[in-house]
Amino acid sequence: MSATTDHPFSVPRYASPAAGPKAREHLLVTQTGEAVAARDLPLIHLALPDYADLAALHQALAGYLRDARVGLRLELRGDQSFVWPLHALARAAGLEDDEIHLDSSAASTRRVFCVHCANCQPASAADSLTCAHCGVVLEVRRHFSQRLGAYLGVCADAEQPYAEVRP
Amino acid sequence: MIEVRIAAIRELTPVIREYRLQALHGDLPRFSAGSHVQLHLPNGRRNAYSLLGDPAEGGDYRIAVRHQEASRGGSRYLHQQLRRGDTLKIGAPANLFPLSGKARQHLLVAAGIGITPLIAHSHELLRQGAAFELHYAYRAGSSDAYLDELRQRLGPRLHEYPAGQRRFDPAALLAARPLGCHVYACGPQSLLLDLREQADALGWSPRRLHSEAFAAPEPGLPFRVELARSGRHLQVGAEQSLLEALEAAGVEIPNLCRGGVCGQCQTAYLKGDVEHRDHFLGAAERGASLMPCVSRGCGQPILLDI
Numbered sequence: 001m002s003a004t005t006d007h008p009f010s011v012p013r014y015a016s017p018a019a020g021p022k023a024r025e026h027l028l029v030t031q032t033g034e035a036v037a038a039r040d041l042p043l044i045h046l047a048l049p050d051y052a053d054l055a056a057l058h059q060a061l062a063g064y065l066r067d068a069r070v071g072l073r074l075e076l077r078g079d080q081s082f083v084w085p086l087h088a089l090a091r092a093a094g095l096e097d098d099e100i101h102l103d104s105s106a107a108s109t110r111r112v113f114c115v116h117c118a119n120c121q122p123a124s125a126a127d128s129l130t131c132a133h134c135g136v137v138l139e140v141r142r143h144f145s146q147r148l149g150a151y152l153g154v155c156a157d158a159e160q161p162y163a164e165v166r167p
Numbered sequence: 168m169i170e171v172r173i174a175a176i177r178e179l180t181p182v183i184r185e186y187r188l189q190a191l192h193g194d195l196p197r198f199s200a201g202s203h204v205q206l207h208l209p210n211g212r213r214n215a216y217s218l219l220g221d222p223a224e225g226g227d228y229r230i231a232v233r234h235q236e237a238s239r240g241g242s243r244y245l246h247q248q249l250r251r252g253d254t255l256k257i258g259a260p261a262n263l264f265p266l267s268g269k270a271r272q273h274l275l276v277a278a279g280i281g282i283t284p285l286i287a288h289s290h291e292l293l294r295q296g297a298a299f300e301l302h303y304a305y306r307a308g309s310s311d312a313y314l315d316e317l318r319q320r321l322g323p324r325l326h327e328y329p330a331g332q333r334r335f336d337p338a339a340l341l342a343a344r345p346l347g348c349h350v351y352a353c354g355p356q357s358l359l360l361d362l363r364e365q366a367d368a369l370g371w372s373p374r375r376l377h378s379e380a381f382a383a384p385e386p387g388l389p390f391r392v393e394l395a396r397s398g399r400h401l402q403v404g405a406e407q408s409l410l411e412a413l414e415a416a417g418v419e420i421p422n423l424c425r426g427g428v429c430g431q432c433q434t435a436y437l438k439g440d441v442e443h444r445d446h447f448l449g450a451a452e453r454g455a456s457l458m459p460c461v462s463r464g465c466g467q468p469i470l471l472d473i
Contacts, residue, residue, distance in 0.1 A: 024370040070344045071370030094271055094347025096372040 010143045014104045024071030029061060029086055031078025048078070058089060065093035075101045079108035081122045084149025091146075111150035112140055116161075120150045128156055130163070137163045168207070168256045169195065174227060176251055179312040183280060184246060185219075188228040191254060198222055200291035201264035201284050201351075201379075204230070205425070206241075207256040210248075211415065214241040215425050217284035217353075217379075218260060219313075222291055228257075231312055233280040261423045264351065264379040266291060271347030273299035274340060276362065278354030279310035284379060285353060286313060289321060304328035304335045304354070337365040352378045380426060385444065390464030394418070394471050395437055409459035418473065420459060427461035434459050434473060440466030 007013070026043045028036060033049040044064070051057040065072075074090050076083040083104045090100055112123040117134035128139050131153065137160075138153035145152070155161045174189035188195075200222045203215045216230040234246045249255075264284050266273065273292055275285040282303060292299040301321055305311035307329050317325050328335040335358075341350070352362050359378045366376050386406045393400050403412040410432055413420055422432040427445030433456050442465040445458035457469070 022367065022370045065346055068346050070341070070346060070348050070375065072346065073370070091269075094269070094345065096374045098372050098374060 008142050012102070012144055012146070014102055014106065023073035024069075026073050026075065027061075027064065027068075028075045028077065029057070031082045034077075048082075054082075058086070061086060062089060062093065065090060065095070068093075073099055073101065075103060077103040080104050080106075080110040080149075081108075084111065084146075088147060088149055111148070112138065112153040113145065113148050113150040114138055114153045116155060120148060123151075123153075129153070136161045168258065171195070171228070171255055171257055173249060173251050173253045173255070176249070179231060180309050182234045182309050183231055183312045184234075185229055185231045185312075186245065186249070188230065188255070188257065190227075194225070195228055196259055197225055198228075198260035198287075199262050200266055200287040202260040202262040202287070203264075203284070203424075204228065204260050205258040205423075206230075206245075207258070208241065208244050209255070210240055210244050211411075212241045212244065213411075213414075213425060215423075217264075217287070219283045219286040220290070221294075222287055223294060231280065231283050233310070261429075263424055263429050264353070264377060266351070267349045267377070269347070270349035270375075271298065272345060272349070273297060274344075274348065274350045275299060275301040276304075276335075276340070276350060276352040276354070276358070277301070278304040278335075278358050279306070280312065281353035281355075281358075281379075282313060282317075283353070285351065286317070288351060289317070289324075293320070300324050300326060302326045302328065302335065302340060304330070304358075306330040337362045338369075341365055341369050341371065349375050349377065352376070353380070356380055380428070380446075385461070387442070387463045388465070391468040392439070392464065392471055393468060394473055396473055403464070408461065409457075409463065413459060420473075422460055425460045427458050430458075432458055432460050434471060437470040437472050438467065439464060439469030441469060 028043060029046045031048050033047045036045050046057060046060055048057050051060060074095055076086050083102050087100060087102065107125050109122050109124065111120050112129065113120050114131040114133060116136045117131060119133040121132045123129050128137060130137050137156045139156035141152045141154060143152040170191040171188040172191055173186055175187040177185040179185055198218050203217045205213050205215050207213050216232065218228050219231060220229045232242050232245045235242045266288060275288055277285045285301060289301055301324055303325065350362065352359055359380055363376060389405050390403050391400065392403060392409065401412050401416055403409050410420060410422060420432045420434060423429040428447055430447040435455055436457055441457045442463050443453050443457060444461040447458055448456055
């Protein structure tokens with residue numbers, strides 16, 4: 001099998017901060033309340049623990065991006081299930097892909113989209129899970145939607161979608 | 168290939184003429200804003216011209232052609248030989264300069280005859296109700312085609328830079344733009360380079376910059392090529408591109424822009440010295456591929472893998 005099979009095109013890579021376009025301003029969003037090293041650039045830091053909940057953080061980021069100017073770099077640090085919804089928000093606000101840096105780990109909590117009931121849910125890095133919404137046992141495919149920020153989950157066994165025990 | 172008749176010729180300025188192309192049979196295909204067509208001139212030249220006018224209207228195509236002093240036979244032929252009622256063949260429209268579907272503010276930048284694709288864009292953006300500005304640098308009385316029409320249609324969206332009166336300043340254009348801003352520029356290479364440099368300095372992603380330079384291939388010294396698979400030898404003249412020499416010899420290579428940007432005509436070569444003049448190939452690809460629409464030989468004869 002080729003290297004592309006080991007890492008399908010549709011599976012995101014979490015690269016180290018590349019030498020992308022030069023930044024004029026830096027916005028960092030983290031899942032934890034970690035301390036941040038000082039940098040040369042103006043840096044704004046939004047940390048989840050400083051907000052009432054995730055929705056409040058999303059609102060704060062959206063508000064910040066509404067008034068932002070081209071030249072801003074956004075860095076998102078946390079679990080996959082944390083960074084990707086923020087990534088979608090930033091793209092909708094007009095940031096380009098290469099203006100956003102994701103710092104996450106492939107082993108962290110991720111989101112899975114169930115094709116049977118069309119709901120997303122948090123999941124571990126395991127290959128299968130039972131859909132929390134419709135109960136179908138899902139096999140998590142190596143296919144990732146940037147729009148949804150989620151992996152595709154499909155029925156693992158069409159003969160026994162709910163993993164029924166056969167008599 | 169589509170057969171068209173020159174339905175009308177209009178002099179826009181002493182050096183720019185508009186040609187209206189009408190289908191001989193049936194209807195012309197619809198096009199999206201930013202599209203161009205290739206004209207196959209009876210003298211063997213093929214040139215790409217942007218379609219202006221409103222993409223939603225359909226009907227005849229309109230192109231505007233500036234008479235180039237250093238014409239290699241394209242614009243000079245159109246200006247001097249082509250008459251109303253003449254027929255021509257054209258290719259189907261292709262779009263290498265489309266509007267971004269995600270942008271929320273569009274800045275259109277034109278210099279001189281570069282206005283043509285941006286006229287189509289301005290029609291489309293007006294219809295969408297999108298936020299946009301058109302910045303037009305021109306020389307009054309010669310390269311200011313469609314100025315009155317644009318003033319009427321665009322009002323304050325039109326920003327003018329008449330030569331000698333107001334200089335176009337890329338830094339001022341790009342300063343403090345909201346996220347979601349995209350730039351579309353058409354004009355000479357120097358303008359595109361200025362914009363790219365400023366955008367880079369201000370931290371813009373290159374993805375926000377869309378440009379089109381339909382400069383004809385620059386002439387050079389004559390050179391020789393050999394076709395590895397057929398064993399044929401061709402001589403490319405000083406005023407001719409390699410692509411044109413291949414076509415003249417009956418070798419058809421897929422192509423769209425004929426200006427070194429679209430990547431369609433990428434051709435493998437096995438040996439020889441190549442002067443790469445395209446904007447498409449990366450450094451790593453240049454050792455084995457070349458773009459015959461603009462690139463030339465310079466030294467050892469080129470052995471093409473075709």
